[in-house]
Amino acid sequence: MDGFTHFDQAGNAHMVDVSNKDITKRRAVATGSIRVSEEVFRAVAEGTAKKGDVLGVARIAGIMGAKENARLIPLCHVIPLTGCGIEFALDETQRTITATCEVTCTGRTGVEMEALTGVSVCLLTIYDMCKAMDRSMEISGIRLLEKEGGKSGQYRAQ
Secondary structure (H helix, E strand, C coil), rough: CCCCCCCCCCEEEECCCCCCCCEEEEEEEEEEEEEEEEEHHHHHCCCCCCCCCCCHHHHHHHHHHHHHHCCCCCCCCCCCCEEEEEEEEEEEECCCCEEEEEEEEEEECCCCHHHHHHHHHHHHHHHHHHHCCCCCCCCEEEEEEEEEECCCCCCCCC
């Protein structure tokens, strides 16, 4: 189990003790997309979906998801976020909605999981709000784009 910090010497899962780590400013950005039908794309873009403002609700859901990450992912620390934002990019040609979640905190451990959870919940909310129009929507490409802060420093996806 060398290299895996969430396991003790006996191979048992445990929460990593971060109390000796320095408090630093930390930031993470994650992204993902959902491919939708022409009907769904038009309804989201024009704001005419029967369930209301799809992107507005998805934004709030993504922020809530980031804040609740420790309740969803075992062994993650509860992190007091200092900021969380969700942005959308709509690509009519590909019929995709791309969500990007940026999360910040000042703490002893990073916010990568919060950003990834935020973008995932955001995309799942879009699916939920539009599934009556199209159940074949496809979520893909969820990944970490950037990470800053902490001992491991900066990461930027290629």
